[in-house]
Amino acid sequence: MTGAWPVKAIRAAEREAMAHLPSGGLMRRAAAGLARRCAALLADAGGVYGARVVLLVGGGDNGGDALYAGAALARRGAVVRAVAGVQDERVHRAGLAALRAAGGRLVELTDLRDRPPVLVVDGLLGIGGHGGLRPDAARLASAADEWRANGAVLVAVDLPSGVDADTGEVAGAAITADVTVAFGSLKTGLLAGDGAVRAGLVEVVDIGLSFPEPPAARLVTAEAVSDWWPRPGPNDDKYTRGVVGIAAGSEQYPGAAILSTGGALSGPAGYVRYAGAARDAVRTAHPEVVSARSVAEAGRAQAWVVGSGLGTDDDAADAVRWVLSTDLPVLLDADGLTIVSRDLHLLRDRRAPTVLTPHDREFARLAGDVGPDRIDAARRAARDLGATVLLKGYRTVIAGPDDGPAYVVAAGVPELATAGTGDVLSGVIGSLLAGGLAPAEAAAAGAFVHGIAGRLASEAGPVVASRVLGRLPEAVGRVVS
Numbered sequence: 001m002t003g004a005w006p007v008k009a010i011r012a013a014e015r016e017a018m019a020h021l022p023s024g025g026l027m028r029r030a031a032a033g034l035a036r037r038c039a040a041l042l043a044d045a046g047g048v049y050g051a052r053v054v055l056l057v058g059g060g061d062n063g064g065d066a067l068y069a070g071a072a073l074a075r076r077g078a079v080v081r082a083v084a085g086v087q088d089e090r091v092h093r094a095g096l097a098a099l100r101a102a103g104g105r106l107v108e109l110t111d112l113r114d115r116p117p118v119l120v121v122d123g124l125l126g127i128g129g130h131g132g133l134r135p136d137a138a139r140l141a142s143a144a145d146e147w148r149a150n151g152a153v154l155v156a157v158d159l160p161s162g163v164d165a166d167t168g169e170v171a172g173a174a175i176t177a178d179v180t181v182a183f184g185s186l187k188t189g190l191l192a193g194d195g196a197v198r199a200g201l202v203e204v205v206d207i208g209l210s211f212p213e214p215p216a217a218r219l220v221t222a223e224a225v226s227d228w229w230p231r232p233g234p235n236d237d238k239y240t241r242g243v244v245g246i247a248a249g250s251e252q253y254p255g256a257a258i259l260s261t262g263g264a265l266s267g268p269a270g271y272v273r274y275a276g277a278a279r280d281a282v283r284t285a286h287p288e289v290v291s292a293r294s295v296a297e298a299g300r301a302q303a304w305v306v307g308s309g310l311g312t313d314d315d316a317a318d319a320v321r322w323v324l325s326t327d328l329p330v331l332l333d334a335d336g337l338t339i340v341s342r343d344l345h346l347l348r349d350r351r352a353p354t355v356l357t358p359h360d361r362e363f364a365r366l367a368g369d370v371g372p373d374r375i376d377a378a379r380r381a382a383r384d385l386g387a388t389v390l391l392k393g394y395r396t397v398i399a400g401p402d403d404g405p406a407y408v409v410a411a412g413v414p415e416l417a418t419a420g421t422g423d424v425l426s427g428v429i430g431s432l433l434a435g436g437l438a439p440a441e442a443a444a445a446g447a448f449v450h451g452i453a454g455r456l457a458s459e460a461g462p463v464v465a466s467r468v469l470g471r472l473p474e475a476v477g478r479v480v481s
Helices: 007-018 025-044 061-075 093-101 135-149 193-199 222-228 254-265 279-285 314-324 335-341 360-367 374-385 421-434 439-458 465-479
Strands: 002-005 052-057 079-084 105-107 119-123 153-157 179-183 201-205 217-219 243-247 271-275 290-292 303-306 330-332 354-356 388-391 396-399 406-409
Touching: 002 007, 007 025, 025 061, 025 119, 025 153, 025 179, 025 201, 052 061, 052 135, 061 079, 061 093, 061 119, 061 153, 079 093, 093 105, 119 135, 135 153, 222 439, 222 465, 243 254, 243 314, 243 421, 254 271, 254 279, 254 421, 254 465, 271 279, 279 290, 303 314, 303 421, 314 330, 314 335, 330 335, 330 421, 335 360, 354 374, 354 439, 360 374, 360 388, 374 388, 374 396, 374 406, 388 439, 396 439, 406 439, 421 439, 421 465, 439 465
Parallel strands: 052 079, 052 119, 079 105, 119 153, 153 179, 179 201, 217 406, 243 271, 243 303, 271 290, 303 330, 330 354, 354 388
Antiparallel strands: 002 217, 388 396, 396 406
16 A cells, blocks of 8 residues: 655655755656656657646745756657746746756746647645645646646646645645646645545655655555455355344335445355344345344344434434444444434443444534544544544545554545445445454445445446445455455
8 A cells, every 4th residue: 555644754754865865866856757757648648749848836846846857858859838936036946947958948927828738737836835825826826727627737746736735725726736746655635635636646756765654544455455355265154254234224214224235245244134124125135134123133243334224213222322332343324323423432432343434524423523634533533432433535534543544545436425325335344344354444445345336337327326336246356356
C-alpha cells in the first residue's frame, strides 16, 4: 500500500535528503519526474514537439519545480510559457533562467488568450499553503478552469494549489487537476474529502525520501486485499470458515435483509444466519441462508451484522443490545447506529471488536460534525468510541481505536451513493469478520470489493443496490486471486 504523511513529516524527510545531496538536487529530481509525466501526457495528446504548455508559477519551490520541468519540455520542442501568480521578482530565479535558456518565456495572462494550451502545469502553491488562493493566483486558477473546460490537461505539482496538504480542505479558490504528481509520498490531504476530488489521478514520484515513522494513512490496493482475504483450506467446513449472523430488515424494509445477507454470501464465511421479521423474503431470495425469528434464537455465530432497515423501536433496540452484549465482533449500520447514538456507553463499555459504518449525518450523531479533515475525524471518533470507524464517502476512510494508520479506499464511484448499497457493504464486511479478519482490514477489504462492484455496475447503466450485489461475486473474483 502507498503511505501518506502530514506536512511536518514530509518537511523532515526533505531536510534529511537535502543534507546528503548537492544544492538543488532534490528539486532537480522532482522536476525530472514531473517533466516525464507531462511528456507522457503530451505524447497521448499528439506529441511533445510544438505542443503549447502553460506553467502557472508562484514564488516557492513548487514554482521552481514547474519552471525546471517546463525547461525540459522546451528542450524537446514544446512551446512553453510561464505566467506568475506573484510579482515577477518573487518567481524562482534559477528555474526561470533555466526556462529562458531552453527557449521558454515569462508572459502575462493576456498574452495567452488567443493561444490556448494543450497542457497546464500548476505550480502556484506548495504544501505550506493554507486557505484559498490570493486574488492574482485565483485569477490564474479561473483561467486554468477555462482551459481545462476546452480540453487542456491540468497537472498539479505535488498537490493542487489551494488544497490544504494535511486536511484536504479547500477554503476558497483552488485548482482542480486531472493529474497530481506528488513528490516523495502522498500527502494526507490528497486522500479524502475535497482534496481527493481536486487532485484527480495521483501519481507518486520517488525522489529519495525516507520516513522513520509510519504513515498517517495508507491507500488500500487490490494486492493488499488479496493478501488479507481469508481462503478455505482442505480441512475447513462451513463452520470453520466462519458463521455470520445478520439482524437487518423488517416487515417494512425486507430489502435491507436481502441485500445484507446477499453481501455476506459473497464474502468468505461458510454459513450465513438471518434473524428477524424479513425471514420469508430472505429465504425466497437466498435459499442458502438459515433463518430465525430473533437474534437469541439464531444459533451460534462468529460475528454479527446489525442495523440496516431494522427500525428503532424497542424490539430493534433489544436486538442491538443483545448482540453488543456478546463477546463477538459486531458491525453496526444504519438503524443500529441510531440506537447506539442514544447511549454511547453501549460502545465505549464494550471490549469485543465493533465496526461502525456511518455516512456523514450518522457520524454527526455519534461524534459531531465530520469537518474538512475526514481522516482525522474518523480517527478521533474511533479513539473516543473504542471502535473501528468506516466513514463512507467518495473516498472511504477506515480508522481503528489504536493510533495506527488509517486506511483509505478509492475503489468506488460516486454512483454508489444510492439507497441499499450500504446494506450490501455491511454484509460483506460481516462475512470477513466471521472469517477471522481483523476489524480494520475487514472494513477496508469489504469497502474495496464493494467499490469494484459499484464500478462494474456503473458500466452497465444506473447503479442500484441490487445490481451492485449482482456484480459483487465478480468483483471478489477479480481482486482475490
